[in-house]
Structure formats: structure tokens, C-alpha cells
Amino acid sequence: MCSIARALAIFGDRWTLLVIRDAFRKIRRFSEFQTSLGITKHRLSDRLTRLVEEGILDKVLYDEKRSRYEYRLTQKV
Numbered sequence: 001m002c003s004i005a006r007a008l009a010i011f012g013d014r015w016t017l018l019v020i021r022d023a024f025r026k027i028r029r030f031s032e033f034q035t036s037l038g039i040t041k042h043r044l045s046d047r048l049t050r051l052v053e054e055g056i057l058d059k060v061l062y063d064e065k066r067s068r069y070e071y072r073l074t075q076k077v
Contacts, residue, residue, distance in 0.1 A: 015039055019047050023057060028070040 015037070022036050034044055048071055051057040057071045 015043060016047050016051065019044070019051065020056070023071065023073050028072060029062075030069070030071075033071075 018037050018039075019033060022033055027033055027036055030044065030048070033039070033048070034041065037044070039047075048057065048059075052059050052071070055074055055076045058074050060070045060072055062068055062070045
């Protein structure tokens with residue numbers, strides 16, 4: 001797959017682009033993304049999972065007690 005087609009496959013929908021935008025704005029926690037975007041939990045979870053799988057975001061544990069994670073941009077971006 002060429003690089004343009006691959007990029008469109010990852011970033012090709014509105015919500016994914018908005019998640020990336022917010023990540024550049026230092027939004028890192030699930031609830032912060034949801035508040036900022038007004039997106040459903042299911043859709044946000046789907047987009048974050050895909051971005052982690054593609055190596056765009058890292059999922060980092062920040063609260064062991066409650067199993068809470070942050071999402072941080074990787075060097076791949």
C-alpha cells in the first residue's frame with residue numbers, strides 16, 4: 001500500500017483527525033478527549049485503539065489503582 005493510501009486508511013475520518021488534533025493540544029485522558037470532542041465512548045474507544053495499534057499513540061498507565069491510561073503521541077507522528 002502506498003504511503004498516501006495508508007495515511008488515508010488511518011486518518012481518513014473526521015473523528016480520528018480530531019483526536020490527533022487534540023493530542024497535539026496535550027489532551028491525554030479519555031475523559032478529556034470525550035469532553036473536548038463530544039464523541040460517544042464507543043467511537044472514541046475505537047479511534048484510540050486504532051491509533052495505538054498503528055503506533056500513532058502510546059497508551060500509558062497513569063493510575064494503577066483504577067487502571068487509568070493516558071494517550072500520548074509517539075515519534076511516528
